[in-house]
Amino acid sequence: MDRRKFLQQTSLSAAVLSVAPASFLSAAPKPSAFRIAFLTDVHVKPTEIAETGMRKAYRHVNALKPSVDFIMNGGDSIMDALNASKEKVQKQWDVWNTVLNEENRLPIRHCIGNHDAWGWQMTDPAVKNDPLYDKNWVISQHKMPGRYYTFEHKEWKFIVLDSAQENNGGYIARIDEEQFAWLENELKKTAPSQHICIVSHIPIVSFCSAVFYDKNEANGDWKISRALLHVDSRRITGLFRSYKNIRCCLSGHIHMEDNVNYRGISYYCNGSICGDWWGGKFHDFDPAYAVFEFGKDGSVKREMVTYGSVV
Known part of the structure; x- marks a missing residue:
C-alpha cells in the first residue's frame, strides 16, 4: 500500500475519536x-x-485526558524477545520507545509479559550469560523498580506481579516462591480499609484461557495450557480468600475479553492492542483497550474501547 495513502487512512484526531458506546466514558469521573x-x-x-497501530492506540487513549489518570501497560510490549537476536530485539524496543515518546503524555506503569523476556528459547551460551538475559532487558527499558512491585493511587493499592517464568526453553504461568512470599507480606501489611487491585500479564482466573484453542482434547477435556492460565491459581486464589479488600485482578495475554467473578473478586481479561498479532480480529475480538473506573468505595467498572485498528 502507498505510504501516504496508508497514513491518511489511519490518521486520528480528537474530533473523530471512535470510542465504543460506554456507560461511563461519556461523562467525567465522579x-x-x-x-x-x-x-x-x-x-x-x-x-x-x-508501528502505525501502536501510534493510533496511544493517540486515542491520550485524547481521553484529563479523565484518565494513568496507563497500565499489561505486558508483551514488543512482538517477541524469546527467540530473537540482540539486534532484532533492540529494533523492537527502539520502535516501542520512539512511539511512546512521541505519542504518550500520560503517566504509565508496566507489567512484564512473556514475550518481553529475552533469550529463553535460545541455546547460545553467550545469550544466557549476557547481562540483558531474561527480564533484565525489559526492566531496564521500562525503568521498572523490579519484576514485581506495588504502587498506590488515591485509596487504592496496585500489586503488579511477574506471572511468566522460564520453563525448559518455554514458559509457564506462575509466580515463584520468592514472589509468593513477597505477595503474602504485601497483603498482610495492607490496611483492610485500602482497596487492592492485582495486575498480572497472564490471567489468574479466566474463561478465555479455555476457549483460546478451537478444539477440546480428543477425549473431550478442555485444553488449557500451562502458558495460558496460572498453574498456581488455586494457591493464589486461596491466599486471596483471607483478604476481602482485594477488589479485582487485571490481565492480558489471551487477546480476548472476559469478566469472571470468583469468590467476590472480579477477574478481567482485557483483550489486546494488536488483535491477531496485527492481522485483524482475534477470535472475533477487535483490537482494543480497557478503561477502568475505581471508586472510593471499592467499586470497579470496565469499558472496552476500540481505537480504530489499522487492519
Missing part, C-alpha cells in the same frame, strides 16, 4: 472515583502496520 487505561499486548515490531 469526585470519589478515578480512571485508568489498561493497554496490553501491543506486540510492536518494526513494520508499518504495527
Whole structure:
C-alpha cells in the first residue's frame, strides 16, 4: 500500500475519536472515583502496520485526558524477545520507545509479559550469560523498580506481579516462591480499609484461557495450557480468600475479553492492542483497550474501547 495513502487512512484526531458506546466514558469521573487505561499486548515490531497501530492506540487513549489518570501497560510490549537476536530485539524496543515518546503524555506503569523476556528459547551460551538475559532487558527499558512491585493511587493499592517464568526453553504461568512470599507480606501489611487491585500479564482466573484453542482434547477435556492460565491459581486464589479488600485482578495475554467473578473478586481479561498479532480480529475480538473506573468505595467498572485498528 502507498505510504501516504496508508497514513491518511489511519490518521486520528480528537474530533473523530471512535470510542465504543460506554456507560461511563461519556461523562467525567465522579469526585470519589478515578480512571485508568489498561493497554496490553501491543506486540510492536518494526513494520508499518504495527508501528502505525501502536501510534493510533496511544493517540486515542491520550485524547481521553484529563479523565484518565494513568496507563497500565499489561505486558508483551514488543512482538517477541524469546527467540530473537540482540539486534532484532533492540529494533523492537527502539520502535516501542520512539512511539511512546512521541505519542504518550500520560503517566504509565508496566507489567512484564512473556514475550518481553529475552533469550529463553535460545541455546547460545553467550545469550544466557549476557547481562540483558531474561527480564533484565525489559526492566531496564521500562525503568521498572523490579519484576514485581506495588504502587498506590488515591485509596487504592496496585500489586503488579511477574506471572511468566522460564520453563525448559518455554514458559509457564506462575509466580515463584520468592514472589509468593513477597505477595503474602504485601497483603498482610495492607490496611483492610485500602482497596487492592492485582495486575498480572497472564490471567489468574479466566474463561478465555479455555476457549483460546478451537478444539477440546480428543477425549473431550478442555485444553488449557500451562502458558495460558496460572498453574498456581488455586494457591493464589486461596491466599486471596483471607483478604476481602482485594477488589479485582487485571490481565492480558489471551487477546480476548472476559469478566469472571470468583469468590467476590472480579477477574478481567482485557483483550489486546494488536488483535491477531496485527492481522485483524482475534477470535472475533477487535483490537482494543480497557478503561477502568475505581471508586472510593471499592467499586470497579470496565469499558472496552476500540481505537480504530489499522487492519
